[in-house]
């Protein structure tokens with residue numbers, strides 16, 4: 001999973017030349033795998049899919065959940081607000097988040113651009129986010145086509161109207177971007193409510209609710225297209241729809257800051273330090 005993630009998002013051509021397109025032996029892939037094993041106790045996963053920012057996988061245990069690796073910082077920020085929310089205020093139409101962290105000291109190279117003045121290539125460096133969340137049933141790729149097409153069109157329309165594209169957001173201030181996200185989220189909620197009124201689609205109503213529930217926590221989200229939405233049975237006859245990808249969103253300046261997750265050093269590893277037995281300076285690290 002971790003090598004698939006890097007192969008998917010990392011744009012470092014030197015590393016690709018050295019390790020091949022699969023990244024299996026790349027040190028960061030191994031580090032990431034150990035971080036997941038040591039901190040989450042997850043040793044085996046099944047990849048569910050990935051978009052432009054990351055990759056998600058199901059844990060193997062019975063009734064297992066989902067772990068996700070992403071380079072979308074807003075998903076880690078939003079995830080942190082959600083994991084800190086009280087059970088009473090947790091949005092009913094968003095998957096339950098057990099944790100969201102930045103991975104310590106690990107970066108991937110994202111998009112690059114050439115500056116013709118200095119003739120230098122610039123690379124965007126991204127932190128890596130790790131999330132653990134409830135698993136839902138994604139909308140059927142082949143069924144649910146009306147619903148998926150409807151959600152996709154409304155989300156695309158709102159993103160277009162409010163200019164919510166990554167390359168635009170990167171260039172404006174956080175406050176300006178947040179204002180755009182707020183208005184886009186409200187507009188999208190209203191559009192989805194219209195769909196519900198006209199066509200009685202429960203999914204549109206539930207996802208509209210999710211946008212309102214998230215705003216109540218200070219999270220302004222818009223990317224609720226059909227491939228980011230799933231369902232769970234809520235009773236023998238009914239289901240509840242939930243958003244599982246809360247990236248491309250905005251949290252307020254007072255939101256709790258994400259914490260970092262990294263390697264846990266075991267006693268055995270400390271003991272096997274390479275300097276054991278040879279003369280060292282007092283200031284040297286052992």
Ligand SMILES: Nc1ncnc2c1ncn2[C@@H]1O[C@H](COP(=O)(O)OP(=O)(O)O)[C@@H](O)[C@H]1O
Pocket residue numbers: 048049050051052053054055056057066068070095133134135136137138227228230244245247
């Ligand atoms: N909580 C989840 N439950 C079930 N499937 C999921 C979950 N999270 C992700 N997936 C699956 O993995 C795919 C990619 O995950 P997503 O979070 O949308 O990644 P990205 O941020 O790259 O778009 C989804 O389309 C979906 O099929």
Ligand SMILES: [Mg+2]
Pocket residue numbers: 051227228245
């Ligand atoms: Mg997605």
